[in-house]
Amino acid sequence: MPEYQYPLDSAPECPAGPGAYGPAPPLDAGRSLEFAKPLARALNVASIVIGVWGTIYPRPYALVITLLALLPWMAMALGLGFPSLLRLAGNKSERTPNVALSLVFPALILAVRGADHQLLSFAQGAWLALPGAIAFCLPAILIDASARRKGLAVVLILFAAAGYGYGSGTHANALMDRSPARQYFVRVTEKHVFYGRRHRSYRFWLEPWGPQQTPSLVNVSYSLYHQTAVGDNVCVTLRSGAFNVPWYFVRGCNSPR
Secondary structure: OOOOOOOHHHOOOOOOOOOEOEOOOOOOHHHHHHHHHHHHHHHHHHHHHHHHHHHHOOOOHHHHHHHHHHHHHHHHHHHHHOOOOOOOOOOOOOOOOOOHHHHHHHHHHHHHHHHHOEEOOHHHHHHHHHHHHHHHHHHHHHHOHHHHHOHHHHHHHHHHHHHHHHHHHHHHHHHOOOOOOEEEEEEEEEEEEEEOOOOEEEEEEEOOEOOEOOOEEEEEOHHHHHHOOOOOEEEEEEEOOOOOOOEEEEEOOOOOO
């Protein structure tokens, strides 16, 4: 039987439109990379700005701490959305965007700010840090497959996880605390300035007080350090902690918290 030939101007049209020939091909890798780059850059810039804000003048305090706690999770979300995005030990020559800054820097600032809420027991502080450290570490390692093959990246993740766990744990224990405060008037026996590579810390040696049965070295603010002389009294406020980990802060006796 002879095959019928349609005239060119009357041949049936093929269906057109999205899905007419099956699912659309995945987004081109190059286009995906170009979409990911500005997101990674914006998140890294935000991490620097909020990190500096949290270091120099963390007010309003709860807002700054919340933002610092959220930034690493935003970096992980980007890494999950773009599996080739999250890089912790890539070379600068690689085209892959790197959000390690957003993962690590806020975690370290959160840990530094954790010193605002001083603990009576280092062991209890370690227990506070453990849940947050595990919650931080496992997703970060699982999301970035390349990190599992690079010892430096794993060490960096573990270091950031420890800082994040300590910072988030101590802040949650203090900011969620509704226990009554107990106040102690304590004499300053010594005062020292400790010089780091990029910052200074100010500390007092205090006489034994309340549950602290031995002389203690405590962090204080720049202003309190300079307005207090050796032999003066400072006020130590002790609270029980939201997770039953006692914490305290030191201030001038005429200064509001």
